[in-house]
Amino acid sequence: xxxxxxxxxxMNGTSRDLPEIAAIAAAARRHASVxxxxxxxxxxxxxxxxxxxDFAIGGQDCHISDAGxxxxxxxxxxxxxxxxxxxxxxxxxRRAAQxxxxxxxxxxxxxxxxxxxxxxxxxGETLEQREMGEALKVVLGQLQMSLPDAVTGDWLSVAYEPVxxxxxxRVAEVSDVLDMHGAIRAALADRFGDxxxxxRILYGGSMNxxxxxxxxxxxxxxxxxxxxxxxxAAKFEPILSAAxxxxx
Numbered sequence: 352x353x354x355x356x357x358x359x360x361x362m363n364g365t366s367r368d369l370p371e372i373a374a375i376a377a378a379a380r381r382h383a384s385v386x387x388x389x390x391x392x393x394x395x396x397x398x399x400x401x402x403x404x405d406f407a408i409g410g411q412d413c414h415i416s417d418a419g420x421x422x423x424x425x426x427x428x429x430x431x432x433x434x435x436x437x438x439x440x441x442x443x444x445r446r447a448a449q450x451x452x453x454x455x456x457x458x459x460x461x462x463x464x465x466x467x468x469x470x471x472x473x474x475g476e477t478l479e480q481r482e483m484g485e486a487l488k489v490v491l492g493q494l495q496m497s498l499p500d501a502v503t504g505d506w507l508s509v510a511y512e513p514v515x516x517x518x519x520x521r522v523a524e525v526s527d528v529l530d531m532h533g534a535i536r537a538a539l540a541d542r543f544g545d546x547x548x549x550x551r552i553l554y555g556g557s558m559n560x561x562x563x564x565x566x567x568x569x570x571x572x573x574x575x576x577x578x579x580x581x582x583x584a585a586k587f588e589p590i591l592s593a594a595x596x597x598x599x
Contacts, residue, residue: 354567354594355508355551355574357471358389358581359411359439365395369402374584376406381588382595386574389581390439393425400434409437412445413466415458427459427466437469439576441497443514446473453496460499464506471576472497473555474535475512486513490531491538502543508551509535510576516556518578523556525569532571560589567597 358375372389379387388407391399400408410430414421417428430438440463441456460470474493476486490511499507511531513523523531532552539547554566555576566572574594580586 352549352551352573353384353386354598355386355388355553356577356587356590356594357387357409357437357439357553357574358577358587359442360389360391360395360582361411361444361578362392363582364392366398368395369398371583372399373402375581375587376403378584378588378591379406382591384598385591385594387591388437390437393430393433396430396433396435407436408434409439409468409471410435411439411442413438413440413459413463413468415455415462417462417466427463427468430463431466431468435468437471438463439471439473439510441473441493443473443475443512443517447514453493456493456497457499460497460507464499469506469508471508471510471553473510473512473576475514475555478515481513481515487531487534491534494535494538495542498542502546502550505549505551508553508574509539510553510555511535512555512576518557520557522558522562522566525565528554528566528569528572532569536571558590560586560593563590563593564596567594 388409390409390411413427414424440459445451463470476489480489539550551573553574553576554572558575559580
């Protein structure tokens with residue numbers, strides 16, 4: 352399975368960052384054995400797409416409806432029209448700050464798929480939940496309630512985000528990642544059969560150039576959802592390089 356490395360720029364990026372996006376796309380082309388993408392603010396996607404050509408650009412969320420009276424929202428069809436080919440759905444920051452529930456995530460994933468987008472569904476536990484011994488229960492519960500009814504092809508990925516490791520510099524122990532990704536894989540296989548083994552499971556907790564090799568060699572870690580380290584080519588390319596080295 353090819354590794355997938357996806358950058359999530361969150362609420363960062365204006366037109367002055369287009370040269371950096373171009374540099375990241377150039378770095379990605381140097382590591383062609385790895386699938387890669389950048390998920391950008393909606394305001395930047397169209398200009399980024401014109402700048403980088405066929406490099407994959409994605410969105411960070413979408414509404415469940417195609418259109419309508421939803422002030423400030425962006426539909427999956429709008430993302431596609433702006434040049435996006437994928438969307439992050441259910442990121443922990445949206446679950447927490449925007450109070451998104453598993454049912455919302457599931458509906459958004461369905462809407463994104465209907466618009467022809469690939470989808471990354473995010474799941475993960477808080478530090479409090481982990482310390483209470485509920486990490487596995489929480490993560491697998493989110494997974495089961497957020498997933499679509501069926502999966503065929505390679506349009507779906509799942510990103511495990513230990514919430515306490517996002518943007519903090521903390522990284523889960525390799526043993527924790529091994530156990531969690533293994534449990535997610537088993538749940539996907541139980542839900543979808545053979546198709547469940549084709550779903551890429553990404554690690555989304557402060558992956559960077561220093562720890563990428565260690566994390567990407569863990570069984571069932573099929574790539575990374577990268578936050579801060581995706582904002583510059585200098586920080587993003589070492590992760591691409593680590594993934595490419597493991598693809599040889």
